[in-house]
Amino acid sequence: MDFLQNYVELAAMVLFGIGFTTLLLHKNMIKKIIGFSIMDNAIFLFLAAKGYIEGRTAPIVVDGVQTVEAYINPIPAGLVLTGIVVSVSVTAVMLSLTIRLYRRYHTLDIDEITALCRKEGEE
Amino acid sequence: MAKIRPDYETSWFGRLMHWLENGSTALDDAMTDEMDAHSRDHLVDSEHHHATQEHALEERRHAALEREQRMYSSLHQWASTKGSRLMRWVYIVASVVMCVGIIALLLNTAANLPPYGDPDNPVNNEVSAHYITQGQAETGAVNIVAGMILDYRAFDTLGESNVLFIAAVTVLVLLRLAPSRDGKPTTEMLEAEADDRLYEPKHDMILQHQANLLVPLILLFGIYVVMNGHISPGGGFSGGAIMGAGLILYLNAFGFRKTERFFTFRTFQIVSLMALAFYACSKAYSFFTGANHLPSIFSPGTPGMLFSAGLIPYLNIAVGLVVCCTMYAFYTLFRKGDM
16 A cells, blocks of 8 residues: 555644644743644544545536536535634633633743742632 | 551551651560560569660661661651652653653554545535535525535534633633722733833834734725625625734724723723524524424525625624624733733
Protein backbone atom coordinates (compact mmCIF):
# COMPACT_ATOMS: atom_id res chain seq x y z
CA MET A 1 0.00 0.00 0.00
CA ASP A 2 1.29 3.41 -0.92
CA PHE A 3 1.91 5.39 2.28
CA LEU A 4 1.42 8.78 0.61
CA GLN A 5 -1.81 8.04 -1.25
CA ASN A 6 -3.80 9.87 1.50
CA TYR A 7 -1.49 12.89 1.53
CA VAL A 8 -4.26 15.38 2.46
CA GLU A 9 -5.30 13.31 5.46
CA LEU A 10 -1.65 12.91 6.45
CA ALA A 11 -1.20 16.70 6.28
CA ALA A 12 -4.30 17.12 8.45
CA MET A 13 -2.87 14.71 11.03
CA VAL A 14 0.48 16.55 11.10
CA LEU A 15 -1.39 19.87 11.56
CA PHE A 16 -3.40 18.31 14.40
CA GLY A 17 -0.18 17.21 16.07
CA ILE A 18 1.35 20.68 15.66
CA GLY A 19 -1.72 22.22 17.28
CA PHE A 20 -1.67 19.71 20.14
CA THR A 21 2.05 20.28 20.77
CA THR A 22 1.44 24.06 20.83
CA LEU A 23 -1.36 23.51 23.33
CA LEU A 24 0.94 21.51 25.64
CA LEU A 25 4.20 23.41 25.35
CA HIS A 26 3.21 27.07 25.54
CA LYS A 27 2.51 28.85 28.83
CA ASN A 28 0.87 31.83 27.13
CA MET A 29 -2.93 31.47 27.02
CA ILE A 30 -3.26 33.21 23.63
CA LYS A 31 -0.77 30.76 22.13
CA LYS A 32 -2.72 27.87 23.63
CA ILE A 33 -5.86 29.20 21.92
CA ILE A 34 -3.93 29.47 18.63
CA GLY A 35 -2.92 25.81 19.03
CA PHE A 36 -6.56 24.91 19.63
CA SER A 37 -7.59 26.72 16.44
CA ILE A 38 -4.91 24.87 14.46
CA MET A 39 -6.38 21.59 15.74
CA ASP A 40 -9.87 22.72 14.66
CA ASN A 41 -8.66 23.55 11.17
CA ALA A 42 -6.84 20.22 10.88
CA ILE A 43 -10.14 18.46 11.53
CA PHE A 44 -11.93 20.59 8.91
CA LEU A 45 -9.23 19.74 6.38
CA PHE A 46 -9.63 16.06 7.22
CA LEU A 47 -13.43 16.15 6.83
CA ALA A 48 -13.23 18.09 3.56
CA ALA A 49 -10.68 15.61 2.25
CA LYS A 50 -12.98 12.70 3.11
CA GLY A 51 -15.73 14.14 0.90
CA TYR A 52 -13.55 14.74 -2.14
CA ILE A 53 -13.85 12.49 -5.18
CA GLU A 54 -11.29 12.63 -7.97
CA GLY A 55 -12.44 14.45 -11.11
CA ARG A 56 -15.87 15.58 -9.85
CA THR A 57 -17.16 19.11 -9.25
CA ALA A 58 -18.71 20.92 -6.28
CA PRO A 59 -22.29 19.82 -5.49
CA ILE A 60 -24.10 22.63 -7.30
CA VAL A 61 -26.35 21.39 -10.06
CA VAL A 62 -25.16 22.71 -13.42
CA ASP A 63 -27.27 22.30 -16.58
CA GLY A 64 -29.67 19.97 -14.80
CA VAL A 65 -27.14 17.14 -14.49
CA GLN A 66 -28.24 15.14 -11.44
CA THR A 67 -26.19 11.97 -11.57
CA VAL A 68 -24.10 10.69 -8.68
CA GLU A 69 -21.07 10.47 -10.99
CA ALA A 70 -21.01 14.26 -11.53
CA TYR A 71 -20.59 15.66 -8.00
CA ILE A 72 -18.53 15.15 -4.87
CA ASN A 73 -20.06 14.08 -1.55
CA PRO A 74 -22.06 17.04 -0.08
CA ILE A 75 -22.33 15.69 3.49
CA PRO A 76 -18.79 16.53 4.75
CA ALA A 77 -19.28 20.09 3.44
CA GLY A 78 -22.31 20.53 5.70
CA LEU A 79 -20.44 19.01 8.66
CA VAL A 80 -17.47 21.33 8.15
CA LEU A 81 -19.87 24.30 8.05
CA THR A 82 -21.25 23.31 11.46
CA GLY A 83 -17.73 22.78 12.76
CA ILE A 84 -16.49 26.18 11.62
CA VAL A 85 -19.38 27.99 13.32
CA VAL A 86 -18.84 26.11 16.58
CA SER A 87 -15.08 26.69 16.47
CA VAL A 88 -15.62 30.45 15.98
CA SER A 89 -17.98 30.52 18.97
CA VAL A 90 -15.64 28.50 21.20
CA THR A 91 -12.64 30.66 20.25
CA ALA A 92 -14.60 33.83 21.08
CA VAL A 93 -15.61 32.48 24.50
CA MET A 94 -12.05 31.33 25.25
CA LEU A 95 -10.61 34.71 24.28
CA SER A 96 -13.13 36.60 26.42
CA LEU A 97 -12.30 34.39 29.42
CA THR A 98 -8.61 35.10 28.80
CA ILE A 99 -9.34 38.84 28.76
CA ARG A 100 -11.14 38.52 32.10
CA LEU A 101 -8.15 36.66 33.57
CA TYR A 102 -5.81 39.33 32.22
CA ARG A 103 -7.89 42.11 33.73
CA ARG A 104 -7.68 40.43 37.14
CA TYR A 105 -4.10 39.14 37.24
CA HIS A 106 -2.33 41.32 34.62
CA THR A 107 -0.56 38.37 33.09
CA LEU A 108 -1.24 35.76 30.41
CA ASP A 109 1.19 33.16 31.79
CA ILE A 110 -0.89 30.22 32.99
CA ASP A 111 1.65 29.21 35.67
CA GLU A 112 1.71 32.72 37.15
CA ILE A 113 -2.09 32.85 37.08
CA THR A 114 -2.25 29.50 38.92
CA ALA A 115 0.26 30.72 41.52
CA LEU A 116 -1.64 33.97 42.06
CA CYS A 117 -4.91 32.03 42.31
CA ARG A 118 -3.43 29.73 44.96
CA LYS A 119 -2.09 32.70 46.91
CA GLU A 120 -5.54 34.27 46.82
CA GLY A 121 -7.09 31.04 48.07
CA GLU A 122 -4.72 30.91 51.05
CA GLU A 123 -5.52 34.45 52.15
CA MET B 1 -4.65 21.78 61.47
CA ALA B 2 -4.18 18.12 60.71
CA LYS B 3 -5.44 15.53 63.09
CA ILE B 4 -2.66 13.91 65.12
CA ARG B 5 -2.71 10.22 65.74
CA PRO B 6 -2.74 9.20 69.40
CA ASP B 7 0.40 7.13 68.94
CA TYR B 8 2.14 9.94 67.04
CA GLU B 9 4.96 10.23 69.60
CA THR B 10 5.96 6.61 69.23
CA SER B 11 5.28 6.23 65.49
CA TRP B 12 8.32 6.20 63.20
CA PHE B 13 7.19 9.43 61.53
CA GLY B 14 6.75 11.20 64.85
CA ARG B 15 10.19 10.08 65.95
CA LEU B 16 11.63 11.23 62.62
CA MET B 17 10.02 14.67 62.97
CA HIS B 18 11.21 14.95 66.55
CA TRP B 19 14.70 13.97 65.47
CA LEU B 20 14.61 16.54 62.68
CA GLU B 21 13.55 19.28 65.05
CA ASN B 22 15.70 18.54 68.11
CA GLY B 23 18.45 16.38 66.75
CA SER B 24 17.52 13.53 69.09
CA THR B 25 14.63 11.15 69.34
CA ALA B 26 12.15 11.10 72.16
CA LEU B 27 13.59 7.77 73.15
CA ASP B 28 17.09 9.32 73.33
CA ASP B 29 15.77 12.12 75.53
CA ALA B 30 14.13 9.64 77.87
CA MET B 31 17.35 7.69 78.08
CA THR B 32 19.37 10.82 78.78
CA ASP B 33 16.91 11.82 81.51
CA GLU B 34 17.22 8.40 83.04
CA MET B 35 20.96 8.60 82.88
CA ASP B 36 20.87 12.04 84.45
CA ALA B 37 18.75 10.74 87.31
CA HIS B 38 21.09 7.77 87.69
CA SER B 39 24.15 9.96 87.78
CA ARG B 40 22.57 12.34 90.30
CA ASP B 41 21.87 9.47 92.64
CA HIS B 42 25.07 7.45 92.41
CA LEU B 43 27.80 9.38 90.68
CA VAL B 44 27.84 12.57 92.71
CA ASP B 45 31.61 12.60 92.97
CA SER B 46 32.12 12.54 89.26
CA GLU B 47 29.64 15.37 88.67
CA HIS B 48 32.20 17.73 87.22
CA HIS B 49 33.46 15.14 84.79
CA HIS B 50 29.90 14.41 83.75
CA ALA B 51 29.13 18.07 83.12
CA THR B 52 32.09 18.47 80.72
CA GLN B 53 31.04 15.29 78.98
CA GLU B 54 27.54 16.64 78.56
CA HIS B 55 28.94 19.89 77.24
CA ALA B 56 30.90 18.06 74.56
CA LEU B 57 27.84 16.04 73.69
CA GLU B 58 25.78 19.21 73.36
CA GLU B 59 28.35 20.73 71.02
CA ARG B 60 28.42 17.65 68.87
CA ARG B 61 24.66 17.68 68.74
CA HIS B 62 24.70 21.30 67.70
CA ALA B 63 27.18 20.73 64.91
CA ALA B 64 25.15 17.78 63.61
CA LEU B 65 22.01 19.87 63.66
CA GLU B 66 23.69 22.64 61.67
CA ARG B 67 25.00 20.16 59.12
CA GLU B 68 21.51 18.76 58.74
CA GLN B 69 19.97 22.18 58.34
CA ARG B 70 22.51 23.10 55.69
CA MET B 71 21.70 19.89 53.83
CA TYR B 72 17.95 20.48 53.99
CA SER B 73 18.16 24.13 52.95
CA SER B 74 20.35 23.18 49.99
CA LEU B 75 17.78 20.53 49.08
CA HIS B 76 15.00 23.11 49.29
CA GLN B 77 16.95 25.51 47.13
CA TRP B 78 17.60 22.75 44.64
CA ALA B 79 13.89 22.01 44.43
CA SER B 80 12.93 25.62 43.82
CA THR B 81 15.70 26.48 41.36
CA LYS B 82 17.29 23.56 39.58
CA GLY B 83 14.53 21.08 40.41
CA SER B 84 11.73 23.08 38.83
CA ARG B 85 13.86 23.66 35.77
CA LEU B 86 14.49 19.93 35.59
CA MET B 87 10.76 19.25 35.95
CA ARG B 88 10.11 21.75 33.15
CA TRP B 89 12.54 19.84 30.93
CA VAL B 90 10.99 16.52 31.87
CA TYR B 91 7.56 17.97 31.06
CA ILE B 92 8.72 19.33 27.69
CA VAL B 93 10.45 16.10 26.71
CA ALA B 94 7.48 13.99 27.85
CA SER B 95 4.96 16.15 25.97
CA VAL B 96 7.07 16.15 22.78
CA VAL B 97 7.44 12.38 22.99
CA MET B 98 3.68 12.04 23.59
CA CYS B 99 2.82 14.34 20.68
CA VAL B 100 5.20 12.57 18.33
CA GLY B 101 3.63 9.28 19.41
CA ILE B 102 0.13 10.60 18.77
CA ILE B 103 1.16 12.00 15.37
CA ALA B 104 2.75 8.66 14.43
CA LEU B 105 -0.38 6.80 15.47
CA LEU B 106 -2.65 9.18 13.54
CA LEU B 107 -0.39 9.08 10.47
CA ASN B 108 -0.45 5.30 10.52
CA THR B 109 -4.25 5.35 10.79
CA ALA B 110 -4.63 7.95 8.04
CA ALA B 111 -2.34 6.01 5.74
CA ASN B 112 -4.53 2.95 6.16
CA LEU B 113 -7.79 4.79 5.42
CA PRO B 114 -9.53 4.20 2.09
CA PRO B 115 -7.70 5.96 -0.73
CA TYR B 116 -8.17 9.72 -1.16
CA GLY B 117 -10.62 10.72 -3.91
CA ASP B 118 -11.85 7.22 -4.66
CA PRO B 119 -15.58 7.10 -5.62
CA ASP B 120 -15.95 3.65 -4.01
CA ASN B 121 -15.09 4.89 -0.49
CA PRO B 122 -17.59 3.95 2.23
CA VAL B 123 -18.38 7.64 2.93
CA ASN B 124 -19.93 7.96 -0.53
CA ASN B 125 -22.98 5.90 0.37
CA GLU B 126 -26.67 5.98 -0.54
CA VAL B 127 -27.34 9.08 1.61
CA SER B 128 -25.14 11.36 -0.47
CA ALA B 129 -26.42 9.68 -3.63
CA HIS B 130 -29.99 10.49 -2.55
CA TYR B 131 -29.08 14.11 -1.80
CA ILE B 132 -27.48 14.51 -5.23
CA THR B 133 -30.12 12.75 -7.35
CA GLN B 134 -33.28 13.78 -5.46
CA GLY B 135 -32.15 16.96 -3.72
CA GLN B 136 -33.21 19.44 -6.36
CA ALA B 137 -36.61 17.81 -6.87
CA GLU B 138 -37.35 17.64 -3.13
CA THR B 139 -35.98 20.99 -1.92
CA GLY B 140 -35.81 23.08 -5.09
CA ALA B 141 -32.28 24.24 -4.25
CA VAL B 142 -29.65 24.17 -6.98
CA ASN B 143 -26.90 24.28 -4.34
CA ILE B 144 -27.15 20.77 -2.91
CA VAL B 145 -25.28 21.70 0.29
CA ALA B 146 -27.73 24.57 0.95
CA GLY B 147 -30.66 22.23 0.35
CA MET B 148 -29.10 19.75 2.74
CA ILE B 149 -28.31 22.10 5.64
CA LEU B 150 -31.47 24.22 5.39
CA ASP B 151 -34.03 21.57 4.50
CA TYR B 152 -33.01 18.01 5.34
CA ARG B 153 -30.89 19.07 8.31
CA ALA B 154 -32.53 22.38 9.18
CA PHE B 155 -32.66 21.61 12.90
CA ASP B 156 -28.90 21.20 12.90
CA THR B 157 -28.53 24.66 11.37
CA LEU B 158 -30.98 26.14 13.88
CA GLY B 159 -28.81 24.72 16.66
CA GLU B 160 -25.76 26.17 14.96
CA SER B 161 -27.26 29.67 14.83
CA ASN B 162 -28.22 29.31 18.48
CA VAL B 163 -24.65 28.30 19.37
CA LEU B 164 -23.42 31.46 17.70
CA PHE B 165 -26.01 33.60 19.47
CA ILE B 166 -25.25 31.99 22.86
CA ALA B 167 -21.53 32.56 22.31
CA ALA B 168 -22.23 36.24 21.62
CA VAL B 169 -24.33 36.47 24.79
CA THR B 170 -21.58 34.74 26.83
CA VAL B 171 -18.96 37.16 25.53
CA LEU B 172 -21.36 39.99 26.37
CA VAL B 173 -21.75 38.73 29.95
CA LEU B 174 -18.01 38.29 30.35
CA LEU B 175 -16.79 41.49 28.74
CA ARG B 176 -19.55 44.10 29.00
CA LEU B 177 -18.70 46.87 31.41
CA ALA B 178 -22.03 47.74 33.00
CA PRO B 179 -22.54 51.04 34.86
CA SER B 180 -22.87 50.79 38.63
CA ARG B 181 -26.32 50.64 40.25
CA ASP B 182 -26.81 54.38 40.61
CA GLY B 183 -26.20 54.82 36.88
CA LYS B 184 -22.75 56.35 37.16
CA PRO B 185 -20.04 54.86 34.93
CA THR B 186 -17.49 52.79 36.84
CA THR B 187 -13.75 53.52 36.75
CA GLU B 188 -13.25 50.38 34.62
CA MET B 189 -15.69 51.80 32.08
CA LEU B 190 -13.98 55.17 31.99
CA GLU B 191 -10.62 53.46 31.54
CA ALA B 192 -12.00 51.46 28.61
CA GLU B 193 -13.44 54.63 27.07
CA ALA B 194 -10.13 56.46 27.43
CA ASP B 195 -8.28 53.47 26.04
CA ASP B 196 -10.63 53.20 23.08
CA ARG B 197 -10.25 56.85 22.22
CA LEU B 198 -6.66 56.07 21.29
CA TYR B 199 -7.96 53.83 18.52
CA GLU B 200 -10.74 56.12 17.39
CA PRO B 201 -9.94 57.37 13.90
CA LYS B 202 -8.40 60.81 13.83
CA HIS B 203 -9.64 61.66 10.34
CA ASP B 204 -7.59 58.99 8.67
CA MET B 205 -8.07 60.14 5.07
CA ILE B 206 -6.71 57.05 3.33
CA LEU B 207 -8.82 54.63 5.37
CA GLN B 208 -11.96 56.78 5.08
CA HIS B 209 -11.70 57.15 1.30
CA GLN B 210 -11.08 53.44 0.87
CA ALA B 211 -13.98 52.67 3.19
CA ASN B 212 -16.26 54.99 1.22
CA LEU B 213 -15.50 52.91 -1.83
CA LEU B 214 -15.33 49.45 -0.27
CA VAL B 215 -18.05 49.32 2.42
CA PRO B 216 -21.02 49.55 -0.02
CA LEU B 217 -19.39 46.98 -2.28
CA ILE B 218 -18.69 44.59 0.61
CA LEU B 219 -22.22 44.93 2.00
CA LEU B 220 -23.71 44.45 -1.49
CA PHE B 221 -21.57 41.37 -2.07
CA GLY B 222 -22.62 39.99 1.33
CA ILE B 223 -26.28 40.49 0.47
CA TYR B 224 -25.70 38.84 -2.92
CA VAL B 225 -24.05 35.82 -1.29
CA VAL B 226 -26.90 35.48 1.23
CA MET B 227 -29.69 35.88 -1.35
CA ASN B 228 -28.10 33.49 -3.84
CA GLY B 229 -27.25 30.90 -1.22
CA HIS B 230 -29.54 28.32 -2.79
CA ILE B 231 -28.49 28.81 -6.42
CA SER B 232 -24.74 29.40 -6.17
CA PRO B 233 -21.88 28.82 -3.73
CA GLY B 234 -22.50 30.72 -0.50
CA GLY B 235 -25.29 30.97 2.00
CA GLY B 236 -26.22 32.57 5.27
CA PHE B 237 -23.00 31.84 7.16
CA SER B 238 -20.53 33.04 4.54
CA GLY B 239 -22.66 36.01 3.47
CA GLY B 240 -23.27 37.02 7.09
CA ALA B 241 -19.55 36.94 7.79
CA ILE B 242 -18.91 39.16 4.73
CA MET B 243 -21.55 41.68 5.87
CA GLY B 244 -20.10 41.67 9.40
CA ALA B 245 -16.65 42.38 7.94
CA GLY B 246 -18.12 45.33 6.01
CA LEU B 247 -19.64 46.77 9.19
CA ILE B 248 -16.35 46.33 11.06
CA LEU B 249 -14.50 48.18 8.30
CA TYR B 250 -17.03 51.02 8.51
CA LEU B 251 -16.59 51.16 12.29
CA ASN B 252 -12.80 51.27 12.00
CA ALA B 253 -12.91 54.07 9.44
CA PHE B 254 -15.56 56.33 10.98
CA GLY B 255 -15.72 55.38 14.66
CA PHE B 256 -18.45 54.52 17.12
CA ARG B 257 -20.21 57.89 16.79
CA LYS B 258 -21.31 56.98 13.25
CA THR B 259 -22.16 53.32 13.77
CA GLU B 260 -24.19 54.06 16.91
CA ARG B 261 -26.73 55.82 14.68
CA PHE B 262 -27.89 52.53 13.19
CA PHE B 263 -26.36 49.71 15.24
CA THR B 264 -26.63 49.66 19.03
CA PHE B 265 -27.07 46.90 21.56
CA ARG B 266 -30.82 47.17 21.05
CA THR B 267 -30.47 46.57 17.30
CA PHE B 268 -28.40 43.48 18.03
CA GLN B 269 -31.07 42.18 20.44
CA ILE B 270 -34.02 42.81 18.12
CA VAL B 271 -32.43 41.57 14.87
CA SER B 272 -30.91 38.41 16.38
CA LEU B 273 -34.02 37.46 18.32
CA MET B 274 -36.39 38.14 15.39
CA ALA B 275 -34.21 36.10 13.02
CA LEU B 276 -33.88 33.17 15.42
CA ALA B 277 -37.60 33.27 16.27
CA PHE B 278 -38.53 33.30 12.58
CA TYR B 279 -36.23 30.36 11.94
CA ALA B 280 -37.60 28.38 14.90
CA CYS B 281 -41.24 29.07 13.98
CA SER B 282 -40.81 28.23 10.32
CA LYS B 283 -39.21 24.91 11.16
CA ALA B 284 -41.46 24.11 14.14
CA TYR B 285 -44.21 22.69 11.95
CA SER B 286 -42.33 19.42 11.82
CA PHE B 287 -42.73 19.18 15.61
CA PHE B 288 -46.49 19.70 15.42
CA THR B 289 -46.89 17.10 12.68
CA GLY B 290 -45.17 14.40 14.71
CA ALA B 291 -41.75 15.23 13.31
CA ASN B 292 -42.65 13.72 9.98
CA HIS B 293 -40.99 15.78 7.35
CA LEU B 294 -44.15 16.76 5.51
CA PRO B 295 -43.90 18.45 2.14
CA SER B 296 -43.39 22.16 2.58
CA ILE B 297 -46.45 24.36 2.09
CA PHE B 298 -44.22 26.56 -0.02
CA SER B 299 -43.74 25.05 -3.44
CA PRO B 300 -40.12 24.44 -4.47
CA GLY B 301 -40.65 26.72 -7.46
CA THR B 302 -38.48 26.78 -10.54
CA PRO B 303 -34.95 25.73 -9.59
CA GLY B 304 -32.46 28.48 -10.30
CA MET B 305 -34.83 31.42 -9.71
CA LEU B 306 -34.09 33.91 -6.90
CA PHE B 307 -37.30 33.18 -5.01
CA SER B 308 -37.49 29.43 -5.33
CA ALA B 309 -36.68 26.46 -3.13
CA GLY B 310 -39.46 27.04 -0.61
CA LEU B 311 -38.25 28.51 2.68
CA ILE B 312 -34.53 28.21 2.00
CA PRO B 313 -33.86 31.84 0.87
CA TYR B 314 -35.75 33.24 3.89
CA LEU B 315 -33.90 30.92 6.29
CA ASN B 316 -30.64 31.97 4.63
CA ILE B 317 -31.52 35.62 5.29
CA ALA B 318 -32.31 34.85 8.95
CA VAL B 319 -29.03 32.98 9.41
CA GLY B 320 -27.13 35.74 7.60
CA LEU B 321 -28.57 38.41 9.92
CA VAL B 322 -27.66 36.41 13.03
CA VAL B 323 -24.11 35.81 11.79
CA CYS B 324 -23.64 39.45 10.75
CA CYS B 325 -24.86 40.77 14.12
CA THR B 326 -22.75 38.25 16.02
CA MET B 327 -19.55 39.07 14.13
CA TYR B 328 -20.05 42.79 14.70
CA ALA B 329 -20.93 42.18 18.38
CA PHE B 330 -17.77 40.09 18.89
CA TYR B 331 -15.67 42.90 17.43
CA THR B 332 -17.19 45.73 19.45
CA LEU B 333 -17.23 43.73 22.68
CA PHE B 334 -13.59 42.75 22.36
CA ARG B 335 -12.66 46.29 21.46
CA LYS B 336 -14.39 48.38 24.10
CA GLY B 337 -16.60 46.09 26.15
CA ASP B 338 -19.84 47.60 24.91
CA MET B 339 -21.75 48.18 21.71
